[in-house]
Amino acid sequence: MIQEGQREELSTETRSLRASGLTDEIGFLIARAKLVTLELVDEQLEEFGLKRQSYATLSLACTEYGLTQRELAASLKVDPSRLVAILDELQGRNLVVREVDPADRRSRTIRATDAGRQLCAQAAESVRRVEELLLGEIPAGERATIMGALRRIAFPSPRP
Amino acid sequence: MIQEGQREELSTETRSLRASGLTDEIGFLIARAKLVTLELVDEQLEEFGLKRQSYATLSLACTEYGLTQRELAASLKVDPSRLVAILDELQGRNLVVREVDPADRRSRTIRATDAGRQLCAQAAESVRRVEELLLGEIPAGERATIMGALRRIAFPSPRP
DNA sequence: TATTGTTATACTCTATAACTATA
């Protein structure tokens, strides 16, 4: 048990961050929380050869909805031109396929292959451990509040 | 009042994100929340000619603690080499100064100028509005829980 | 003419290694 010590000894860095007021600003906190969290996510994804964006893309490709690249890009807030490289890589590994939409032959519908579904399911299991690592000691009720709040921030109702 | 409509009509994007399970993953939510939040922060900072990192750097330079570049970089999780450009810009605008540390002449202590303090105070006021924009409708108690959780995620106790 | 996917390009940020001056 080193908890006492941890609570008492504040490093110069922590003290000055507090004094600056940054630790009370949601922008600073979220930016830093994202750094910490995504580092853990990256660790979990490494063994599957996936990165944040390719994992998210693959996840969406595994749903019943056949999304076009345009829709995929909008859903993930990734530029359509950026998605091209992500899909090239996933398709090169036979995890997804681009299917020409018969209704509009300009569009490509993205679907996961069986191999893609299998890999995604494994990766998803690993990724879910991150919440445990970060919020494991927080009571379930508060945890739901926090996840709900993140969802609310991530998907805000449109501003006037 | 369009709230009813907003709650009912789920776009294809939202539906497929839910189906994929991504909206239950803390990594995805935080990454997206960070995108949304920092966009608002950038908006607030624009009129002051500051960016996220230069604002955070300036904020720390305004404290009583005379931090060296090394300490500043560690506090902000920014690479020391990256900090050079940030400080060059701030110093060029006479918002901070680099002072050679007499005790160790290799180190530079960073301090805000009066102009820097003034600008930072104004910018901080604007930046704090972002929390209101994002969490304004959430009751104060839950808000404290959320900010506390973000602080906890952003500054995790060291892993074994 | 407008849109989808694509390519090319520039810009920012990140990460690394090498250099200098001090220790």
Added chain:
DNA sequence: TATAGTTATAGAGTATAACAATA
């Protein structure tokens, strides 16, 4: 020799414009 700040450089990610195929 080791460290603080700096410089140079390569690598990701983001954003923009232009192009071919299709509508």
